[in-house]
Structure formats: structure tokens, C-alpha cells
Amino acid sequence: MTDETAAMAEGGNSARLLALHRLMRRIRAFEETAVAAHAAGEIPGPLHVSIGQEAVAAGVCLNLRRDDRITSTHRGHGHALAKGAGVAGMMAELHGRAGGHCGGKGGSMHIADFTAGMLGANGVVAGGIPIAVGAAQGLRLLGSDAVVACFFGDGAINRGPFLEGLNWAALFRLPVLFVCEDNGVAAFTRAESTTAGPGAAARAEALGVPAEAVDGNDAAAVDAAAGRLLVAVRAGSGPRLLHARTTRASGHTSTDAAAWRTAEEVAASRARDPLSALEASMLRQGVAAEALAAVRAEAEAEMGHAREAARAAPWPDPASAWEDVQDSGAEIAA
Amino acid sequence: MTDETAAMAEGGNSARLLALHRLMRRIRAFEETAVAAHAAGEIPGPLHVSIGQEAVAAGVCLNLRRDDRITSTHRGHGHALAKGAGVAGMMAELHGRAGGHCGGKGGSMHIADFTAGMLGANGVVAGGIPIAVGAAQGLRLLGSDAVVACFFGDGAINRGPFLEGLNWAALFRLPVLFVCEDNGVAAFTRAESTTAGPGAAARAEALGVPAEAVDGNDAAAVDAAAGRLLVAVRAGSGPRLLHARTTRASGHTSTDAAAWRTAEEVAASRARDPLSALEASMLRQGVAAEALAAVRAEAEAEMGHAREAARAAPWPDPASAWEDVQDSGAEIAA
């Protein structure tokens, strides 16, 4: 049991733990369902899942309001679900079916639900960073007190937009929480072999963005840290960065075996599974095993139904490929 | 008299001071001549001069070998001269005349002299950073022990390539000396209003590049600091960054009055003139005023002749506009 989890339980915050747990179970179930559907040939395209990283999405987004915004990555299902994106629309989108949030035009890598403040996954590493800072600047101009959470991986901190975006956010004191979801690996290459210096938090500080590190596999700790940082962000103190160390349980995509990892690494990553840890701690606090199992079953059923619905949905009308490009000149696009 | 200058003089290093002085006088004379030629309508295009910043170019480059390389900026005359680029070719190039190093195709913003290891000024802020790290990587692959000095302004540290290039150089332990020539202003906007956090040196450290700050208007101090850092770089300890605070004496281009600066700022910048400071210190050490004046006169004469020669040189053959593009397909380029 971590300090944070204990503190939460003591503080009568077991409802919070239950919320975290439910959310993480739903993310896990969504992605396991998607992996199965992909393996069955029902989901096309590359599928990047965040299994093993659910605590970050859940812990951060539980601290966000519906009118807050997030930007995400190629590995964005968890962020989207945690921000409240509709499951049916997400699952249909992954399947490329009508009824998908993006009408089948985006797929997993471009999942978005603007009604939930989810401004989009992104096929470009670090692509969401400038968008997030601009969204925050725009919100302020509009007089809104909403904030933006910007998720990116450890690989993204080696791309230029990381520097530019953080400097910019600090300069204009924008309400952005940057979340570096550090799973220690970018595609097939270990982070330590591509990242010099002390890492994301130090880089942020050097750019004028106060940073905090957290165990990204401890949901309660992420929740608490994100909550603290978001108080500052919301109060107008400018941006903050949360550096969450976590674990990518499997390969880069759902079909990548990541065979280059040592057996110890795989075992170590399994042992750090954030859902097992959370459940173990909840059990120790007296939550009934049946209750946890029920949440899991419910989540799996929800996602199973979503998969069935997606599978049953029609394909998008081929003519729709010509739509949603732009208003001007649309009539002569062919 | 700075500590460094005194130490140099005491260490019998007055030859070094004379070399610094001569070089700085030549840079100053070159640029004053160019400004006059530009004002007379003889040099076309924008002209960015480094008057007030000569100590950085001189102090760094005096520590470089001929087979070392440099990359430079839009404000690159000083770097080029200090690295040993030919004066006649430079002046002709600024004039857009035949005999210019770049055949009149580059002009001030693209001045280069590969025979002197000067790989080019650059019209894009931070454009030289990736080139410098690659040059260092290439040199190592070839088994050379040459190093690369990479000059850029304070404005460049807000562009992505700064982060990418420093991380890269640190990761591969490349022999690069990064030189941030911090004149406190980028075009018409003050650095403090565009740069968050503690600045270039802190950013470098966070990227794994050890950094040192120096008074960029103290030639001997720059020389000493660059020398120290280059020992490490040459020894294979990886990249270093030198943060040199300096002063841009005039506007962004030779025709920009920089009218937004306060009178105090202008006066303060004048008072920090690196050439006056160096000469005052040399005088105090017993160098004869006549000797200094002779160096100046010689430098001015050299540049005056270069200007005359450039003015007398023919324009490049218009047909040469079709040349130097690429080998393949050149015959059908028209």
C-alpha cells in the first residue's frame, strides 16, 4: 500500500479509489477487447495499447472537468476514455465503422471526442504539444478557466516541440499540465539510449516549468500529484509537468512481440502492473474481492458489447471519403 | 582589466592579447566597411553585423585549428573572419560580385568558406545546430580529431533544433562546442520576453551538456573559457556549451535603427564595447597607443582595399545562375 493510497483510504476517500479502479478496469478491458478484435482481423491499421500505463490516464483525468481539454498521443485510448469519450464511438472508430467518433476517417491513432474535451490522439510524436499550449492560450482569451492536460511519451521529449511548447507555456503562464508518460521505451529503442541528461523533469525546470515526478503505476499517487499540480495550474500559476514513470506491458503495437526485451524486464514490468497493485491495496483495505471482480466483469461486458455493436455497424458510406475536408472548393475536390 | 586579461599578460601571453585585438579590429573594420558599402547601395540585401560582439567570435575561434569546423548564423561575418575565411572572397560575396566565396549566390546571410572550415552562415535561426552535430559525427566516423564550434544567438534557444541537437550531441558524446551568443535581443524583441526559465546554460545542462557562462565582451575571458571547454571537447568528453553574454551595438540589420531601445540601454551597450575594453586593458598593461592605432589602421586599410576590389569586380555571369544546383538533371533545369 502506498502512502497515497493509505492516505486516501484513511481520509475516507475510498470512493476515489473505487473511481480510479473502475476507470482503469474499463481502459484495460477496452484495450484487451481491441487487441482481440485486431487479432481477429476486425480492427484494421496499427493498434498501440497502453496496457500497464492506465494509472497515468486515470489519475490525471479524474482531476479534470468536462470542459477541460486534453491532447493525446498514438497511444491514446486510455486518455480518451478517462476524459469521458464515448466508448461506443471509440470502439466503432477503431473498427473503421459508421458511428465511429471520426466517421471511420481517423481510427485508433486519431481518436477524438470534442464533446468530451478530447482534442485528439496524434500520429506524430509530440504533435499534441503545440496544440495543447495553443488551446490553453485560446481558452484564456475566451475568458474560460478551463485547463489543458497534454500527454506525451518519453520519446517526445527529444523532439523540438517539447522545448518550444514548454518555453511558450511558461512564458505566457498558460494553464497546461504536461504529462510525460515515461514507459522507458520509444518504439523498439530504450529511452536511455536516446535521451541524454537527467530527463523530462529537469528539462521542464530548465524551461521554466516546475515539475514533479511520480510513480506512474501507483494510481493514487498519480491522482494526488496531478490534483496538486492542477490546483496550481488552475490558479493561474502557469504550467506544470508531471513525470510519471510507468511500464509498457507489451510491444509497441499490438502485433509487436518486443522480442528484444529480456525475460527479467518483462517480469519486472508485469510485477509493476498498476491494476494488480491497486487491487491488492484495495483488498488490504478491506474492499471485497467480489466487488473488484464485479467491476472487472462489468467493464469487460461493456467493452464486449461495444465490440459487438462496432462489428455489427455498417461500413461508412464510401462517398463520405470526400467529406469533412474543407468548405471552400469542396465541390471541385474530385 | 579582467582577471583573465591580467593573467594572460602576466603569463607572458601578451601575444595572445595582440592576436585577439588584431582579429577583433579586423572584424570591426570589415563590418564597418560593409555597413558603409551597404549604405552607399553597393551591397544588396539585408546586412546583419556583429559590431559589439566581436570578442565571442575571436575568443572562440582563436582556439580552433584550421581543420576544425564552424557553423554560423545570419550574423556570421565575425565567425567567418575569425575562422580564417578569405577577406577578399567575403567582401566580394557581400557585394554579390564574381570572386565572392559563393559566386554571388549566397551573400552575407550565406557566407561560407569551406577551405577554412567555415561551413556556412545560415538564414534560418538555429539552422546550423543540426548541421554542426552531424559534422562532428561525420568527423568522428572518418577518424578525424577535429572538432566543431556551433554559433547561435539567444533567439535560437527557443527553436526545437536547440533541444534536439544538444541532446543528440550529448548522447553520442560528439566533439561540439556550442556557443550561445546572447545579445539579449532577437530581431526587435527582447530575449526576456521570449525566453522562460534560467536560460541557455541551464537548458544545456538539462540536456546533458555541461555549460559555462562568460562575459562575452571580455575577449580574454572568452578565449580562456573556450580554450578550457575545447580541451574537454577535444579529449572526447562530449559536447560543451559556452554562454556568452554580449551586446548588439546597433539594430537588427544595418538599416534598422532599433528605435525602441531606451537611451540608457544604448549607452550601457556602448559602455560595454569589447574593443574599447580590450584596448583600455592593453594600454594599462603598457601596450603603446600607437601600436593599437596601427593595428586599427591596418585593419581598416585591409578592408578598404577589399571593398575597392569588390566594387571593381565584375558581376557574376548571369548564366551562372543555372549552375551549382545539382549534377543530375542539370541539363534540363531550364
Add this chain to the structure above:
Amino acid sequence: MPEVTLVEATRLALVQEMRRDPRVWALGEDVARGGLFGQYRGVLEEFGEARAVSTPISESTIMGAGLGAALVGTRPVIEMRIFDFTLCAMDELANQIAKIRYMTGGQARPALVVRMPHGMWRSSAAQHSQTLEAWFAHLPGVVVVAPATPADAAGLLVAAIRSDDPVLVFEPKDLWHSVGPVPDVIEPLPFGSARRVREGGDLTLVVWSALVPAAERAAAALAERGMGVDLLDLRSLWPWDEDAVCASVARTGRLLVAQEAVTTAGFGAEVAARMVERLGPGRVRAVRRLGFPRVPVPFAPPLEAALRVTPERIVEAAEAMVRG
């Protein structure tokens, strides 16, 4: 109508729209100081620093932040200073801005403007003189405009600011200081409508942006020699006024496209190919493009001049087409 410079015309257009709509704002390097060319003079003073934002030299973020700000409902005017620096922000422009509406199935409406002064101007050399507008005609998801007169620059900028599409505005640096009438109230000028600069029956001459004045001079010279040039200024490249060009070529039978850009794979190729496709080769007597050779822009004035598409070159090409 007052006569103003092109740069002032765009300033008036911007100010008018910023007064009309508080969601409109501008960001870019030195914008709060009036911009590199004075296009933003007085904007800081009137609208404050939240709406006249001088940014760091961070092109990726200038572009990408503009997009983010559009996604939450503001209407940013993104200033790129010189077109060539847009190349530092191409992921944000081509992968993000141009595609987000499509990728999200229409959820995103990136209503934004990107201003990119382009072209040869006073020996600025290869990295400050490019004209790559053809690239963006080929890129789905964006509107591409390239005006040549103060009135058109103003009207198109108003249209761009009011449009829900991302609109790329290529402003001709070489014509910043050309003068023309601009109405007190600037109406939006619809995209995709060419301007007939001069009527004639012998040859259709298609141009846009900085080349318009040279084409006008050429057309006048040709008129003196008894040759009627139907001169069309496209004003926007996507959408572009296919119908107007087609009607003209159907009449004259001859199409000459002159461009301040490399000929190879330039927009002139699209105009030529499209006309031949639409009319059929049988209805076209001659087709020719004039533009730069496939070389970067050089620095020295005589080298720059060697590349330029001059009135003389246009006259020569037109005469060869009509008499030849």
C-alpha cells in the same frame, strides 16, 4: 476610396476584423512591434497584448498553437514572417492543420489564417525568397490565396478570417508597397474567383501574386502591337477559378501561364493540364508555361534578374504563341 499600400490594406483588413470579432487575434514574431513589414502596426496599442502576441522564434509552436487556439473557438491569424520559415512548421501545417478536420470526421474546425509573405525581394537569397504555393494546392484541407493588389489582399484577408477553413495567405513581398484603392468597409472577397485584369481575344494569360504587374505591362505592350491578351489574375489557387480560365481559353485557344516559381511541377502545370483535360487538346492551339528554371533563388542582383519572369519574356512568349 482611399489609396493605400498593400501592406496597409492588409493592416486595415485585420483591424476591421479584430474590431468586429473579439475571437480574432494575431501571433508571431515581433507582431506586437508591428510585424516585420508594419502589417501589425497599432494592433498592440488597440487590442492589447493578449491579442497581439509577440512570440519566441518557435515556428512549430506558432503554427501548432494557432491550431490549438482555433480548436477551442478562437480565430487566430498566424504570422510566419517570411514564407520560408513555414518550412520549420510543416508538421503542424501539413500533418495537423490540414488534416484535423478530416481525421476527426468533422469534429475539428480549424478556423485560422496563416500569413506567409513570399517571393523574391531585394536580394534576400535562397532561404528568404521561395514561392512554393503550388505545394499547398496539392495539399488537401487548406485554402490557398495569393493576391496581387491592395484591394484583393484586404478582401481576401477578411474572407480568410471569416472562413471556417484554414486559409493560407501568400502575400507578395515585392508588392507590399504598391498602392491601390481600398474601400472603407472591406467586404470579404470570395475564394476561387479570378479577376479579369484586361480583356482580349488572342491569348489567355494566367498569373497570380507578384507577377501580376509584369503581366499587365506585357499585356499593354502586346496591345500596342495589336495583340489582345485576356489577362486573368487567379487570386486564389485553391479553390481556383477553372471556369473563368476555361471560358477564356475556349475563346482565345491559347494559354500562357506565367509564374514567379519554378516551372517544373508548379501550379502552372495544373492550370495547363486541367485546361487541356477540360477542353480537349483539339480546342487548344498553344499552351506554354513561363517560370523559373529549377534553381534556388540567388543573391546577386544580376543573377536574381536572370531568373525573373519579365514583361519582355512574357511578350516574347506570347508573340511566339500567336504568330508562331
Add this chain to the structure above:
Amino acid sequence: MPEVTLVEATRLALVQEMRRDPRVWALGEDVARGGLFGQYRGVLEEFGEARAVSTPISESTIMGAGLGAALVGTRPVIEMRIFDFTLCAMDELANQIAKIRYMTGGQARPALVVRMPHGMWRSSAAQHSQTLEAWFAHLPGVVVVAPATPADAAGLLVAAIRSDDPVLVFEPKDLWHSVGPVPDVIEPLPFGSARRVREGGDLTLVVWSALVPAAERAAAALAERGMGVDLLDLRSLWPWDEDAVCASVARTGRLLVAQEAVTTAGFGAEVAARMVERLGPGRVRAVRRLGFPRVPVPFAPPLEAALRVTPERIVEAAEAMVRG
């Protein structure tokens, strides 16, 4: 000759050249792990980590460092993983690499190769499927190749590595696993020479890259219907084999260009415009381009399929041109 996949053909070509010339090396994400598609399999093991360099996700620097390394005399092969990420490195490619030889008056010789797997492939959607090779035909200073067979991919990669020009290699992701013969010793294939895939007298069909197999199928189907297609695979877009296309069109009188790219301002426009210019409209009976509508690439398979230029669409267009 052994039959190998296109991906293996390029690997063999690279390894051959790395053995021949110690200045040749490769850099890019995951290169030391064999590359995203296995193009670099075994390269680390044979040549060591100084010549098979896995880099950070820093496209600007991958591209720009490649340039720097070329300037001191090495011959880098720059791996961009997927073409679309090149948009993160456009300053380095278009402002620096393409221009440095010119800007320095010939001092710089950026002898480097940029590999950019491109095109639609297995529902990769808008940010991983682009085909913007036309942009680079319009950009002075670079060679542009786009092979379609294992032998051509190998031969052009060898030529690219040996060339002193910066060579942009667009590799068709969709054909990575197509198989064909590759000689044991791979000779450089000259740039600018088209491959006549099939001879015929009724219509000239011009294609490149991933569309070649579809064009072959279409030509075969048309042959069955008694229509002779002169099928040319351009293989490189700059320089491109104008003469071969011109000779063919002069013979057939009909030009159809099919491209896996947006038609508007695509390279097909250049081919069409140039042929009409060279031959005169009078010697051409019909000109047509086939390509994508001006929309990004969608995700869902039926939407992707709706855009594709299929053998059926080619057949239909060809028939309309010949019979119509």
C-alpha cells in the same frame, strides 16, 4: 538471379555499398534494430554502431545531422521511417540540404540519401500514408526517385548512395513485400530513365511507385480487349524521362498519367503540361490524369478503397480515351 522482396533488395543494395565504401552509414530511428521494415536487418551486426545509428525521435536533427555529416565527407543514408515524418524536418531538407550547394556557390556537396517509405498501406490513415513526391520535383537541388520493383529499388539506391547529389528515395510501402529478381552485384541505375513495362500503340500510360502493378494489370486487361498500352514506369521524377514519354505520346497520341497522389498539382500535371508544350496540342489526341481527389487519406478500408486508383479505373479511363 535470386528473387527477393523489395525490402530485402534495398537491404542488399545498402549492405553492398557499405562494404564498398566505409564512408557510407545509416541513421534514423530504430536503424540499429533493423529498421521499421527490416531494411536495415544485420547492418548493426556487420558494420557496428558507428555506422548503424539508432537515433532519438528527432527528425529535424536526423535530417540536419545527415547534412552536416555529408559536408565533412561521409555519405549518410538518412532514414525517415515513414515519409510523413519528413514534414518534421522540412527546414533541414528544403531550406538547407536542397540549397546549400547553390548558396555556397558549389563549395558544399551534400552527397546524401533520404529514404522515405511512402503511400497508403494497411489503414495507416492521414498522417502515415501521404504521397507528396510532387513537392520535391518542384524543389530545386534534389533528385527524386520512386521505384516500383526490387531490382529498380536496389539499383536506384546504389545510384543514390554513389551520387554527389542529395537523393530522395520514395519507397512504396505497399510493395515492400513484392518479389522480383535482383542481381548478385547491383549496378547503379541511372536517374531519369523510365522503364518500358509493356509496349503498345494506342495509349501511353505513365506511372511510378506503388501504382505500377495496378497499371500492369490494367494494361493486360486492355490488351485482352485489343488495346495496346505503352506503359512507362518513370522510376524517377527528377530528372524524369521526358524523352521516353514524349516519343511514346508522339506515337500513340494519347497520354494517361495515373498516380497514387492527389491529382491537383500532382506530378501528373507536370507530365501532361510538358508533353502538350513539347508536342503541341495538335499532336496529342487526348490527355487525362487519374489520381486521388483532393482529400487526406482516410482510415477505414472501404474509404481507403474509394480513393484508390484501381486497374478498373485505369481501364475505364483508357477505354474512354481510345474509343471516345
